[in-house]
Amino acid sequence: MKNDLHFLFQKLTHGVYVIGVSCNGENNAFTASWVMQVSFTPLLLALSIHPDHSSYKMLIDGGVFSVNVLPKERLDLAEHFGLPVNTDKLAGLAWHQGKTTVPVLDDAIAFFECKFSHECEAGDHRLVIGRVVSGAVRDPQALPMNYRDTGAMDGSSSLFPEDFI
Template identity: 30%
Template sequence: MTNLQATSVQLFKEVMGSYPTGVTVITTVDANNQPVGLTANSFTSVSIDPLLILWSIDKKAGSYAAFNHSNYFVVNILAANQQDICWAFASKTEPDRFSKCEWQMSENNVPVIKQTYANLACKKHQVVDAGDHYIFIGQVVNIEKNDQEPMLYFRRNVGPVPAAFGS
């Protein structure tokens, strides 16, 4: 990597880290029906007809095989007070992430985290190879919304919607 590329990567990370996003934990099961999940802020809507969303995963992520294997996943949009869950699922060393939250299996046999802002159950629609990540596109098959405020990610911090935005 040249100095220009290294500078561009650092600047890119700084710019993207200063772009506020929501925080999700994406969940599924592996080939042994064991729950798998990871924190992601690379989540967005794609289409209204049909209802499609997307999120991305690093090609080197240990949980990629589980997401590639499974036909379903859930986008758990974290509530503002679920910082511990955010960091547990973002950790590379946490051995039992699901012990850090209350959860249940969905009708599609996918873990759903309780007391989130919202949960979007998705059927895998398409996987796109994109640089050093894979983009998962899912068709939303069920939506649950709770009476919570969503969590935001901004400059490596997570928390509630700032007062400047109102609530």
């Protein structure tokens, strides 16, 4: 049954993004697939983030985050930013600080900059809502990565419960 739930939830479609955070002059970034637009007016994005991630506290304290859309072929970036923060994940990569100070990856095909609006509990994650204050398409021809392109990279199959609870 466990595998059945994993296969069931794999039928939901998601993109793959690198979320940049910045606080008190420090920067970090992590891979996330649970990102979606949730309002037109104002323009709002929602991000589901595990509160144990080091990026969570930086996001809440810094009050800003970026959403970097990865090109389909850059699985290396999805894997790299999916690692825990025991090193400077941004070191050696091309990035710059956006208008809100958050890291924006030069390899992103598009990016959004958001100001933290509010958050709510969502089971073992936190749903963070951000107001989009800036952003641009960098490469109109490039195809965005889909979550299914990442295969078993995030190891999430073991996180599903045995059954519906």
